[in-house]
Amino acid sequence: MPEQKSGYDVLVIGGGIAGEEAALNLANIGYKVILVEKDISIGGKMIHLSKVFPTLDCAACITTPKVSETARHPNISIFTNSEVKDIEKNSEKNFTATLVEKPRYVTEDCTGCQICEEKCPVVVNDQYQWDLVGRKAVYIPFSIANPRIAVIDIENCILCGLCEKVCPANAIDFTQEEKQTEIKIKSIIIATGYDLFDPELMPRYGFGKYKNVVTSMQMERQLVPTRPYNAVLRPKDGKMPDNIAYVLCTGSRDETIGNPICSQVCCMYSVKQAQLLMGALPMADVTIYYIHVRAFGKGFCEFYQQSKGMGVEFIKGKVGTIKENENGNLVVRYEDIEEGKVKEAEHDLVVLSVGILANTDFTTMFKNIKIGQDNFNYVKQTDELTNPAKTTIEGVFVAGTASGPMDIPDSILSAGAASAETASYLRRTNNEK
Amino acid sequence: MEKTIDYIKKKRTVSEEVKEKRKEFARIKKLILKTLETEPKTIPQIAKETQLPSDVVTFNLMTLRKYGEVIAGDIDDMDEYFFYKLK
Numbered sequence: 131m132p133e134q135k136s137g138y139d140v141l142v143i144g145g146g147i148a149g150e151e152a153a154l155n156l157a158n159i160g161y162k163v164i165l166v167e168k169d170i171s172i173g174g175k176m177i178h179l180s181k182v183f184p185t186l187d188c189a190a191c192i193t194t195p196k197v198s199e200t201a202r203h204p205n206i207s208i209f210t211n212s213e214v215k216d217i218e219k220n221s222e223k224n225f226t227a228t229l230v231e232k233p234r235y236v237t238e239d240c241t242g243c244q245i246c247e248e249k250c251p252v253v254v255n256d257q258y259q260w261d262l263v264g265r266k267a268v269y270i271p272f273s274i275a276n277p278r279i280a281v282i283d284i285e286n287c288i289l290c291g292l293c294e295k296v297c298p299a300n301a302i303d304f305t306q307e308e309k310q311t312e313i314k315i316k317s318i319i320i321a322t323g324y325d326l327f328d329p330e331l332m333p334r335y336g337f338g339k340y341k342n343v344v345t346s347m348q349m350e351r352q353l354v355p356t357r358p359y360n361a362v363l364r365p366k367d368g369k370m371p372d373n374i375a376y377v378l379c380t381g382s383r384d385e386t387i388g389n390p391i392c393s394q395v396c397c398m399y400s401v402k403q404a405q406l407l408m409g410a411l412p413m414a415d416v417t418i419y420y421i422h423v424r425a426f427g428k429g430f431c432e433f434y435q436q437s438k439g440m441g442v443e444f445i446k447g448k449v450g451t452i453k454e455n456e457n458g459n460l461v462v463r464y465e466d467i468e469e470g471k472v473k474e475a476e477h478d479l480v481v482l483s484v485g486i487l488a489n490t491d492f493t494t495m496f497k498n499i500k501i502g503q504d505n506f507n508y509v510k511q512t513d514e515l516t517n518p519a520k521t522t523i524e525g526v527f528v529a530g531t532a533s534g535p536m537d538i539p540d541s542i543l544s545a546g547a548a549s550a551e552t553a554s555y556l557r558r559t560n561n562e563k
Numbered sequence: 564m565e566k567t568i569d570y571i572k573k574k575r576t577v578s579e580e581v582k583e584k585r586k587e588f589a590r591i592k593k594l595i596l597k598t599l600e601t602e603p604k605t606i607p608q609i610a611k612e613t614q615l616p617s618d619v620v621t622f623n624l625m626t627l628r629k630y631g632e633v634i635a636g637d638i639d640d641m642d643e644y645f646f647y648k649l650k
Contacts, residue, residue, distance in 0.1 A: 262625070359625050368606030370638070
């Protein structure tokens with residue numbers, strides 16, 4: 131029989147920027163919130179970014195205070211490394227759900243000293259550096275993780291026991307088991323975010339085969355202070371690149387891979403990265419291959435023009451294939467749309483500006499009710515124009531990129547709408563004045 | 564004091580693949596560190612000396628750098644490759 135917990139008003143599923151914003155808004159007006167994050171730290175994808183466009187403010191500097199505020203808020207209970215399943219609607223403002231907490235094998239006594247990590251003999255790909263470098267089987271995911279508690283990747287652990295031997299806080303606990311808790315809530319916000327397109331699904335671009343073809347998230351990591359390498363380097367041979375290409379719309383606006391819509395952020399994050407690269411590698415040439423540059427937001431067009439002024443070359447061209455030369459350089463074959471010709475150009479590093487896809491985790495969370503999906507697999511918004519957070523289930527709301535591609539400011543706005551609609555629902559059904 | 568590792572050892576077995584991965588990292592680490600004993604080297608130089616693919620050297624060298632066993636030094640005269648040395 132699972133443990134039971136009640137006394138919460140809202141379950142927020144997802145601890146990224148939208149989930150945190152929605153949870154904080156509700157907690158600040160007195161509602162008790164339970165925030166569930168499947169990863170081992172809250173912060174979502176934003177916490178891994180270098181800077182935000184078009185202001186070039188430090189992403190971590192914006193998100194870290196929000197992460198801390200969420201973690202410290204007396205009205206918010208956070209469960210990381212946890213998932214939600216079997217959501218049932220029993221009546222109005224009466225939901226039950228099962229919270230599944232996976233074991234970390236490290237207790238809250240962990241001080242984050244990382245001595246265990248230093249001693250661990252196992253190295254596997256570091257998913258938080260997008261596989262550019264290794265991590266240990268016992269690890270703290272990244273320096274600004276919250277909670278800053280180590281976790282043991284039990285699937286890759288050789289059970290040598292060294293971590294337990296060296297831990298000065300006696301925080302290693304291999305007796306931990308998966309724990310299921312039944313929770314009662316009155317309302318739910320889905321803020322499960324997005325997935326990134328896997329470019330291995332487009333073999334003609336050579337990602338995975340040619341090591342100097344990287345994704346925009348891998349480049350993003352190379353541009354942060356906690357970067358995987360000592361500088362911006364090619365993964366194949368550690369050479370400092372001096373002629374970098376971006377391929378926009380990789381996995382977006384493409385019927386052939388099942389994602390016909392624009393991801394809304396790729397043009398601007400590529401322009402941002404191009405500007406940051408010109409700062410990091412002043413002698414480098416940066417070329418962006420695009421179909422259309424969609425610089426639609428406040429200050430976006432000026433930001434785009436600024437990159438042109440800095441010397442970024444924009445080629446209106448659709449890239450067909452990428453091939454590797456013996457020296458690791460890459461030959462990009464593309465259709466020059468303005469001239470109507472097929473051309474080839476050589477670059478020493480290619481960045482694929484990968485698109486945003488729906489994270490469909492929400493579809494399997496519900497038990498006695500079905501939540502609607504839109505045509506692009508996102509959470510269906512039943513009243514997009516007047517109640518954008520409303521879903522097909524009364525009392526269940528959506529925030530951020532769980533409802534579709536959007537940038538960070540729009541995700542925060544969407545979370546604001548979701549928290550306002552949730553508060554309104556709770557007041558209405560509580561008959562509060 | 565009894566260690567909890569004994570508890571999980573009774574419940575789980577470590578796969579051969581995981582054991583192999585650990586051995587492989589230990590082997591590559593030894594090769595890279597040995598080659599850096601004499602003087603600082605670039606990734607292509609390490610790859611040539613160890614006969615390892617250069618991308619394998621990059622990944623493992625950067626992992627050793629992350630955990631403080633190797634540090635980056637100067638860049639070569641062509642401004643292409645950094646030299647790496649033992650800490």
